[in-house]
Amino acid sequence: MQCCRRRRSTFALTAVILVTGAIAFVMYKDALHFPGPAAVKAPVVDGNNEFDRSGSAPNDSRRSTSTAPKAESGESLHSDPLYQLRVELDAQNLLNEQAMEPAPTFETREQFEQVLSQLPLDESSKYRIHMHYVRRQIAIEQPDVTLVSQCDADHLHEAIGLAQYWDGPVSVAVFIPGNVYKALATLRQIRACHDRVRERVSFHLVYMENESVYEEVAASELPLEGACENFQDPYEELRANNGTAVRPKLQQQKAPAKYDGVPYPNNFLRNVARSGVSSTFMFVIDIDMRPSRGLRLWFLRLADKRPRASLRTAFVVPTFELKAGAPIPRIRQQLIDTYLQGNARPFYEKACWKCQKPTDFDQWLSVTSPISKPTYKVDWKDPWEPFYISWTNLPLYDERFQRYGFNRISQVCETWVSGFNFEVLTGGYLLHEGFKEPESFHTQKSQENDANRSLFRQFKQDLKSKYPSSTRRC
Known part of the structure; x- marks a missing residue:
C-alpha cells in the first residue's frame, strides 16, 4: 500500500x-x-x-x-x-x-546515423536539432544573463572570445550541413584548450536532413588539431607585428568552400540557441562580437x-x-x-x-x-x-x-x-x-x-x- x-x-x-x-x-x-x-x-x-x-x-x-x-x-x-x-x-x-538527460553521443558513422534518426526535426523538416550536445559546467544562479549566439562550423573558434569576455553562461547554436566529424574535432580541441569554454558555453548542433554526414578524415586534414596556440582568441591575445591581430590558425587557412545551395538559417539558429537559455535574461549577439x-x-x-x-x-x-x-x-x-x-x-x-x-x-x-x-x-x-x-x-x-x-x-x-x-x-x-x-x-x-x-x-x-x-x- x-x-x-x-x-x-x-x-x-x-x-x-x-x-x-x-x-x-x-x-x-x-x-x-x-x-x-x-x-x-x-x-x-x-x-x-x-x-x-x-x-x-x-x-x-x-x-x-x-x-x-x-x-x-x-x-x-x-x-x-x-x-x-x-x-x-x-x-x-x-x-x-x-x-x-545527457545528450546522446557517437563515435562512428553508424552511431551518428542512429542518433540522427532519433533527434527532433524542425517544423520545416529540414534540420535535426541536437540540443545541449555539450553543456556548460557552471550552474546558473537566478537572476542571470545568458549570452546567445550562432555560427557555422567554420567559425566555432569565435566562441573562445565569447567565453573570455562574458563571465556568465553562453548558449551557441552551430550549423553543420557538411562533415560532422571535422566540426566535432574542432569543438573537442577548443574545449580541451580553454577552461572558460568548458565552464561557460553550451553548444547545440543543427544538422541538415539528408546532407550532414559523419566521415572520418586524416589528422592532417584538420587544421585546428594540435597545439593549443592555434586556438588563441584574437581579442584576448596581445598584438604582434606592429598591431596585427593574432589570429587562430583556422583563419590563416584558405577560405573554406561554402555549402552550395544551402541558405544559412540564421534566425532558426538564434531560436535554437535561445531555447537553450534557462536564465532570467538573455543577450543575443553575433558570434564575432565581444561585450x-x-x-x-x-x-x-x-x-x-x-x-x-x-x-x-x-x-x-x-x-x-x-x-x-x-x-x-x-x-x-x-x-x-x-x-x-x-x-x-x-x-x-x-x-x-x-x-x-x-x-x-x-x-x-x-x-x-x-x-x-x-x-x-x-x-x-x-x-x-x-x-x-x-x-x-x-x-x-x-x-x-x-x-x-x-x-x-x-x-x-x-x-x-x-x-x-x-x-x-x-x-x-x-x-x-x-x-x-x-x-x-x-x-x-x-x-x-x-x-x-x-x-x-x-x-x-x-x-x-x-x-x-x-x-x-x-
Whole structure:
C-alpha cells in the first residue's frame, strides 16, 4: 500500500511538472508575453565605478541575500500575478535543466546515423536539432544573463572570445550541413584548450536532413588539431607585428568552400540557441562580437534596482567597430579615448548608418556618470536593429528570413509592436573588430537583401493581424 501511495505521488508530481512545462511552452510559442523577474538572489548595488579599473570583471560572489526585490516605489512585487508567473517559469527552467538527460553521443558513422534518426526535426523538416550536445559546467544562479549566439562550423573558434569576455553562461547554436566529424574535432580541441569554454558555453548542433554526414578524415586534414596556440582568441591575445591581430590558425587557412545551395538559417539558429537559455535574461549577439568587461554584473545590479521597469524593456547595448589592430578597450573611458583617436566608431556607421543611428551615440558618449544616469530612453525607428539584453519572453525570430537582410530587424520590429520599450545602457558596450565598409560584404548580399525585402513587407502586414490592438507600426 505504501508503495502504491508513493507511485501515485510520483505520478502526480510528474503530471504537475509536465503541465507546468506545457503551459510555459504554449505561452512562449504564442508570444503571450508574461514578464517578471525572478525573486531570487541578485548582486548588491554599491558605490563603486561601473567597472573594476583593472579591466577585469567584478567578483561574482558579491550577491545580495535578499530574495524579494522591491519595485521602484518601494512596494513588494510579490502581489503582482505577472511577476509571480515569471518566478514560477524561472524556477521551472532550472528544474528542467537539472533533470535533463545527457545528450546522446557517437563515435562512428553508424552511431551518428542512429542518433540522427532519433533527434527532433524542425517544423520545416529540414534540420535535426541536437540540443545541449555539450553543456556548460557552471550552474546558473537566478537572476542571470545568458549570452546567445550562432555560427557555422567554420567559425566555432569565435566562441573562445565569447567565453573570455562574458563571465556568465553562453548558449551557441552551430550549423553543420557538411562533415560532422571535422566540426566535432574542432569543438573537442577548443574545449580541451580553454577552461572558460568548458565552464561557460553550451553548444547545440543543427544538422541538415539528408546532407550532414559523419566521415572520418586524416589528422592532417584538420587544421585546428594540435597545439593549443592555434586556438588563441584574437581579442584576448596581445598584438604582434606592429598591431596585427593574432589570429587562430583556422583563419590563416584558405577560405573554406561554402555549402552550395544551402541558405544559412540564421534566425532558426538564434531560436535554437535561445531555447537553450534557462536564465532570467538573455543577450543575443553575433558570434564575432565581444561585450565589455563587467557588463553582465553591471546590468544585474541595474535590474535589481528597477525590477518593474525591466518587465517590458529591451536594454540596448551600444555597438562599436574597432579599427583592426587597435588595442582592445577594457572599460568605458578607454573606449571613449579610442573613439576620439579615430580608432573606433559606431557600428555600421559607413555600411548602414540609419540602421544604428537611433541609438544616439552622441548622448552615450556625453554621459559622465553611468551610475547616476544608467540608461536613456529611445523610441524604435525604421530601420533600427540594435542588440539588447531582455527577458526571455521577447518574440521569437521569424525563421522565414535566411541569409542576409531583415533577419534581425524583423524581430526588433515585432518587439516594438508587441509593446516593449527601448532603453540604452550607458555602462557597457559591444565591440566588433574591424571597420565595416559597404564593399566588404559578400557578392550575393544585394540579391539576398532584395529577396528578404519583399518578405519583410509581408511580415509587417502579418504583425497587424497578430497585434490588432497595438498602435505601433514598423
